[in-house]
Amino acid sequence: MPQTARILVIEDDAHIRRLLRAALQRAGHEVTEAGSAREGLSLADIEKPEVVLLDLGLPDRDGLELIQPIKxxxxxxxxxxxxxxxxxEKVAALDLSADDYVTKPFDTEEVLARVRTALRHRLSGNGEQDRIDAGNIRIDLAHRRVTRDGDEVHLTPKEYGILAELARRPDRVISHAQLLKAVWGPAHEDRVDYLRIAVRGLRQKLEQDTSRPRLIVNELAVGYRLLARPGAEGT
Structure with a gap:
């Protein structure tokens, strides 16, 4: 049975609010709406939603300023x-701890899929598990061990560091800066070339076809995402 949740939509466009409400309610969710930042923060306090769909272009405040207070x-x-x-803008939102980013105009089915992913991760402890299975790849964070079809894969420390960061938040985009800061340190947040080289090495060891990666996918100029259920296209 699909998991249902309390969802707050903070969006100043009434038409989009109605569209999202209808789609979310059809999926069985309880939906609350806010048309401004002030109303949204108030409802976040009162309703304690599990998921917030947040527009950035609000009339009284930039939506980026709401991400951390809401969380x-x-x-x-x-x-x-x-x-x-x-x-x-996408990078700024992710670096402020947004969990995902959908660009308008959107497909409501995509939004619902992102909500399902968010709820699945909340149910499993915000996605932080000791072991993550992604297709034929198993990532054992507790023992720092990675296997492919049951055979251990030997990764460099940097390759493992990247994979572990992605695995702690599967299906979510992690920005280049976040990955570089976690694996190389704050002084290297702008060295995207380091990251690309390490990801190339990871793909060579983990992907079936490195020209069409289906495990570690790229969000163009933003970051990377580990697909816990490989199958979507990525480059």
Whole structure:
């Protein structure tokens, strides 16, 4: 049976709010709406939603400023749904701890799929598990061990570090800066070339076809995502 949840939609466009409400309610969720940042923060306090769909272009405050307060007040998973498609905006949202980013115009089925992923991760402890299975790949974080079809795969420390960061939050985009800071340290947050080389090595060891990666996928100019259920295209 699909998991249902309390979901808060913070969006100033009434038409989009109605569209999202209808889709979410059809999926069985309880939906609350807010048309401004002020109302959204108030409802986050009162309703304690599990998931918040957040627009960035709000009339009284930039939505980016709401991400951390929402997470601190309610512990909700924050999915940004915005017309801003600039790479810098996406990176800024993710670096502020947004859990995902959907660009308008959107397909409601995609939004529902992202919500299902968010709820699955909340159910399993915010996605932080000791062992993650992704197709024929098993990542054992407790023992720092990676296997492919049951055979151990030997990774460099940097390759393992990247894979572990992605595995702690599967199906979510982790920005280049976040990965570089975690694996190389704060002084190397802009060395995307380091990251690309290490990811290339990982793909050679883990992917069936490195020209069409289906495990570690690229979000162009933003970051990488580990697909816990490989099958989507990525480059």
């Amino acid at each position: 601190q007040r309610s512990g909700a998973t924050v999915l940004v749904v915005s017309a801003r498609d600039d790479t810098a």
